[in-house]
Amino acid sequence: MKIISVEKNSFAEEVGLSPGDELVSINGSGIQDILDYHFHAGDDFVELEIKSNGQSRFIDIEGGIEPGFGVQFEEMTCRHCGNNCIFCFIDQNPRDVRRSLLFKDEDYRMSFLYGNYVTLTNVKDRDLQRITKQHLSPLYISVHATNPHVRKQLLGLRRDDRLLEKITFLAENRITMHAQIVLCPGWNDGKILQETVEKCAEYYPWLNTIAIVPVGLTKHRHHLTPLTPVDSKYAEKIIEWERKNSSFFKKKLGSRFVFLADEFYMLADESVPSAAHYEDFAQIENGVGTIRRFLDDFKAEKKDMTTAIDDIHLIFVTGAMAAPVLQREVLPDLQKIDGLHVSVLPVENKYFGTSVTVSGLLTGQDIAYALEKNSKGDVLVLPPNCLNDEHVFLDDWTVGKLKKQIGKPVIQFNGSFRELIETL
Secondary structure (H helix, E strand, O other): OEEEEEOOOOHHHHOOOOOOOEEEEEOOEEOOOHHHHHHHHOOOEEEEEEEEOOEEEEEEEEOOOOOOOOEEEOOOOOOEOOOOOOOOOHHHOOOOOOHHHHOOEOOHHHHHHHOOOEOOOOOOHHHHHHHHHOOOOOEEEEOOOOOHHHHHHHHOOOOOOOHHHHHHHHHHOOOOEEEEEEEOOOOOOHHHHHHHHHHHHOOOOOEEEEEEEEOOOOOOOOOOOOOOOOOHHHHHHHHHHHHHHHHHHHHHHOOOOEEEOHHHHHHOOOOOOOHHHHOOOOOHHHOOOHHHHHHHHHHHHHHHOOOEEEEEEEEEEEEOOOHHHHHHHHHHHHOOOEEEEEEEEEEOOOOOOOOOOOHHHOOHHHHHHHHHHOOOOOEEEEOOOOOOOOOEOOOOOEHHHHHHHHOOOEEEOOOOHHHHHHOO
């Protein structure tokens, strides 16, 4: 691992480390990434093998070297996905999308560190041994189907990738897993879905939850496998199926085990379940229970909101899916605040296609276009998930470019209406 910076007056500087040095091993164990580093760095005594200008030297340190050692390593290279999934969203990107959004990651280390979903197709026996040795838990697994034939069709595989053998090994070694099924009507639903869920339940509690999410389809599916979108009637049937199965598993396992993404309830025009339904919200980053958490947080904080502010009109930007929830559940309470005027701006997704309705995939150009039709309002409030860490939209528009285009201040919502109003 290459060291790219060393903090001044740090322990690392004291023992003579410099940018450009490479950490080769700790106590004789090779260090290939940050997970290896953290696993070995906490030993009571460490011997670092450092390579500087092609020459190796050894540094002995008593008492371990974490935390606050004072080095920053180069970023870990992410493994590339070799699958050819018929529903892959990356294959449905516009041609002008930035290059970084075309990278398909498939790395169990990213699953452990950041909750990325992986299929495990590229995981070898040595990887499984490392996962269990370093207890990289939990992991997030894209199952989609346990039937080998169907799974090969969905993932574009030439041979069985031994998924259940890998899950068995991980479960036997007490690695917690959370699974997902991207539901493609006519492919992995019906008997295949039931078989998949029942087979996964055999590994409970180590395979702890299953999230079922609807396939996402854009308008850029040129020359790709024809897929049927999830519509309202289909969503109603899946909700009925989930209620039956989660009730069964609740009695058998003590957990509902199977959870639906919020989109199913929105498509069926049904209220999302209560917080108790989602148990510990283990799949919230996968869009399972996000709306319930949002509504409950708003209910809790609205008691402490101010009753009056200086006159201002806020425009809340959202995708088509969440707009009715905001209008029905949030706006009436906000409008009770004297001086605060609010409106919801549902943005039609022209960049990916109107079938894409989530706020996290909104682009700067679509927001600007939607605002041209509705210019009322003083301040534009963006959803928290449509910008990256550099405050850039998926179409490479910056917040600054959006401000210039619409001629209004822009605020990114951080999840708290109370804090938002206090800053006005």
